[in-house]
Amino acid sequence: MPRQPIVLLFALFGAVSCALADVRRGRSSLLAAGLSAGCLAALAFRTGSPVGTVACSVVLLASLVAVVAAGPWLDAAPLGPLAALAAMGLYLRGTTALGGTGELLVLVGAAVAALCLADREPDDGQVGATTLGLGLLALGLASGTGRIPFWRWGFDPAVLALSALAAGVAGFFSSRGGERRDLAAALAVAVALLASSGSLAELLLLFFVTAVLYVLNAPRRTRAALGALGATLALVLLALTMFPDRIIDWLEAPSDVYGAGFDLSVLSDVLRGARPLGDGVPDVATLATPDFSTLYTLGQAVSAFGWAGLALPALVVASVIAAFLRALPSLGPAERNLALALLATFAASAAGNALYVFHLAPVPAIPFPLLSSSASATISFVLAGVELSRVVGSGACREVQGAAA
Structure with missing residues (x-):
């Protein structure tokens, strides 16, 4: 069987999963995502990638088990699109030889733990999440290398802690009194640790989450939005002052194809040469860039799956946002803040x-x-994605039950 029909089936099942999630057919959506992962397993087998075959087969099996065994929250949860995106990321990891079977076991363990935790009774776990985030940052600091050693790998503590710290920010806006002061102190320590380790990306994301929740929880949102805008401008000016070389390199990139613009030139070549459906094999040229492990996975997706490799991730993001917005009226204040922090x-x-x-x-x-080749980022977003789906699905289930009553 040619590879293009398999890619087409993968993209169609992924799109169907997104559509079903938007109309609150959570189990059907997850089943479609599992079939999409099954297509990728077959594609990985055809391209000679045993790691990709096993990884996507595990997503298929996990989806089938969750459809049968997960709690009522899954009925309206947008977990299907996230599973399809995760399968896509794992396929690219296996095909480009970035992952291994041992590392895959770590990812599978994280997914199983997330699903087990998702079936617990809803509670306020933001204090525990903040403690977990601080613990991960402390482990990275204690190692002396800035990484958390585990067997043959080193995990990035800042990336692992990001979702937990975002949940801690949500807890800060949902709590009062002593608990709020404790969370503020813990988050301040976390920000100091992130700054000392040079984790600028995680700091910016945490700042964005805080700004969003600050505006939406303020009694006067217009004034709060102006304050957040002023803080953003101040941050931009600070970045221009502290990192002028980075800004200059970025400005010179379009005309400097052999220096600062090398990555951009390689990606442009990949996009120009992309076919509508690709053939399932990422262009090896995208592996030549120094930033491929975190930044150019989109380029690999386009070279492997054609324009479907760019359209499906965008559709997944839009689908998850739409599911959250639809469930928003049924969420309590604490649930709304938590879901919004993870979604942001x-x-x-x-x-x-x-x-x-x-x-x-x-x-x-x-x-x-979920599309990055970084195992740390994959684990972090697997946990965040399942928790986001649980909160959104639980709220939507209460809304349906209330309407039926």
Whole structure:
């Protein structure tokens, strides 16, 4: 069987998963995502990628098990689109030999743990999430290398802690009294640790989450929005002052194809040579860039799946945002803040990555959620995606039950 029909089936099942998630057919959406992952497993087998075959087969199996065993929250949860995007990312990891079977086990363990935690009773776990984030940052600091050693790998503590710290920010806006002071102190320590380790991307994402929640929780949102805009401008001016070389390199990139613009030139060649459906094999040229591991996975997706490799990630992000907006009226204040914090992290990461890849903004190395070749980013967004789906799905279920009553 030719590869293009398999790619077409993968894209169609992924699009169907997004459409079903938007109309609150969570289990059907996850089933379609599992079939999309199954197509990628077959494609990986055809391209001679055993790691990709196993990884996508695991997503298929996990989707089928979750459809049967997950709680009522899954009925209206946007987990299907996230599963399709995760399968796409794991396929690219396996095909480009960036992952291994041992590392895959770590990712599978994170996904299973996330699904088990998602079936718990809803509670306020933001204090625990903040503690987890601080613990991960402390482990990276204690290692002396800025990484968390695990077997043969080193995980990035800032990336791992990002979703947990975003949940901590949500807890700060949802709590009062002593708990709020404790969270403020813990988050201040986390910001100091991120700054000392040079984790600029994570700092910016955390700042964005805080600004969004600050505006939406303020009694006078217009005044709060103006304050957030002023703080953003101050941050931009600070970045221009502290990192002028980066800004200059970014401005020179379009005309400097052998220096600062090498990455952009390679990506432009990949986009110009992309076919409508690709053939399932990423262009090896995208592996020659120094930033491919976090930034140019979109380029690999386009070279492997054609324009579907760019359209499906955008559709997934839009689908998750739409599912959140539809469930928003049914969410309580604490649930709304938590879901919004996780969604803001997810959407801002996707937007930041796309802005950098297409040379629209000189933002730091922000990975695309679930599509990055970074195991740390994949684990972080798997946990965040399942929790976001649980909160949105639980709220939507209560709305349906209330209407039926």
